[in-house]
Amino acid sequence: MMAYMRWVSGWRCRTAVITGITLRIFSSITDVMIAKRWNKTVFDLNDKPSYILGDAMLSPTGSTIIQISLVIASTAALIKGREAVTQAVISALQFMGQTVSRIFGMVLIQALGVTANLTTGNCNYDKYPQLLIVAHMVIPMFLYPLAFALLR
Secondary structure: OHHHHHHHOOOOHHHHHHHHHHHHHHHHHHHHHHHHOHHHHOOOOOHHHHHHHHHHHHHHHHHHHHHHHHHHHHHHOOOOOOHHHHHHHHHHHHHHHHHHHHHHHHHHHHHHOOEEOOOOOOEEOOOHHHHHHHHHHHHHHHHHHHHHHHOO
């Protein structure tokens, strides 16, 4: 929160959200590198620094920037005298969006045939890099036009 207040709080909401989306997309490149083993073969990096650079650091940073910016934008859009109801509707829509996103992710996992069964050892990660590219890079790009259309 302190970092947000120091560096991001002066940005327009649209700029902050677009920056967060871009951070999340670029952090997914490290996931694809690990899945394709490019971190070992091309860059001679272990999995741990690659993971820390992407999923452990950049992705949560991008998510936090997006969340805080949208909370601030939604509080500015509250209807006077109906703040609680408006915030409840906004929160419900946010949770519904997260649920739909998770369901879509599960459908995508099944459609690409990515499986991991730890008890039997039957795993299929053949299409895992494609799954990462679609779910973590291509689909989030659809948020750019939404950010331009809905945020200032």
